[in-house]
Amino acid sequence: MSTDLWPEGVDRIILDEVDSTMAEAARLAPELKRPTWIMAHHQTDARGRQGRKWANPEGNLAATLLMRPEGGPADAALRSFMAANALFEALALYVDRTKLAVKWPNDVLLSGGKVAGILLESMGSAQGVDWLAIGVGVNLAAVPKGVPDASFPPTALAEHGDMVAPEQFLDALAANFATEEAIFAELGFGKIRENWLKRAARLGEVITARTSREEITGTFESIDEAGNLILRTPKGAQAIAAADVFFS
Numbered sequence: 001m002s003t004d005l006w007p008e009g010v011d012r013i014i015l016d017e018v019d020s021t022m023a024e025a026a027r028l029a030p031e032l033k034r035p036t037w038i039m040a041h042h043q044t045d046a047r048g049r050q051g052r053k054w055a056n057p058e059g060n061l062a063a064t065l066l067m068r069p070e071g072g073p074a075d076a077a078l079r080s081f082m083a084a085n086a087l088f089e090a091l092a093l094y095v096d097r098t099k100l101a102v103k104w105p106n107d108v109l110l111s112g113g114k115v116a117g118i119l120l121e122s123m124g125s126a127q128g129v130d131w132l133a134i135g136v137g138v139n140l141a142a143v144p145k146g147v148p149d150a151s152f153p154p155t156a157l158a159e160h161g162d163m164v165a166p167e168q169f170l171d172a173l174a175a176n177f178a179t180e181e182a183i184f185a186e187l188g189f190g191k192i193r194e195n196w197l198k199r200a201a202r203l204g205e206v207i208t209a210r211t212s213r214e215e216i217t218g219t220f221e222s223i224d225e226a227g228n229l230i231l232r233t234p235k236g237a238q239a240i241a242a243a244d245v246f247f248s
């Protein structure tokens with residue numbers, strides 16, 4: 001794939017090694033002029049969601065998009081769905097798309113295994129977001145070892161489809177993410193949500209969401225305008241803002 005795909009007005013930094021591209025994004029944020037993708041071949045202290053560690057063996061993609069989004073924190077948070085849509089389409093260039101699915105809140109599955117994860121970090125106030133960092137880890141070449149989330153054991157693109165270099169994958173991802181931003185600006189979250197739901201794993205099926213307080217089992221009905229998971233339970237529809245999701 002040619003680098004002609006690279007979106008206009010977006011910068012790119014490629015590092016050999018860094019502690020974490022999220023940490024690098026936070027360091028670069030005060031001087032940020034334009035949206036910037038930061039990619040690293042090696043991370044020595046990569047992080048995942050909920051304080052977990054993230055392992056990225058050689059050849060996998062580790063990248064963070066640093067930007068100054070318009071709007072407040074709620075709009076910024078919706079970008080995890082945009083990132084998932086962008087990742088899904090980038091992966092579909094290299095593997096049969098029917099094997100891919102997005103999983104709420106922000107993973108991409110390949111044949112039921114986790115192939116990509118998304119981590120959002122931001123700085124700002126209730127009024128506005130100063131900066132947003134969208135971190136993506138994609139198992140392109142190798143499956144990370146010793147991952148605790150056994151319900152979705154990690155898998156790698158190389159086990160199912162073509163080998164692709166991280167730089168090449170980033171080209172497609174950056175282009176797709178720019179398209180998601182254009183859709184969001186023109187049509188709002190409704191269209192992003194519609195596209196995400198078309199790709200969602202287990203939509204209409206019974207799933208379990210484990211929040212910090214309880215476990216809720218119900219039919220996965222939708223996501224709402226704020227990105228909450230909507231489960232239909234015997235008590236009625238429940239909107240869940242944060243949880244780990246399990247399939248039975």
Ligand SMILES: O=C(O)CCCC[C@@H]1SC[C@@H]2NC(=O)N[C@@H]21
Pocket residue numbers: 019020021022023043045046047048049050052054056061062063064107116117118119135136137138
């Ligand atoms: O827990 C998850 O599923 C999210 C994983 C996000 C990992 C990526 S790799 C690039 C960026 N830098 C980090 O330290 N984490 C994110």
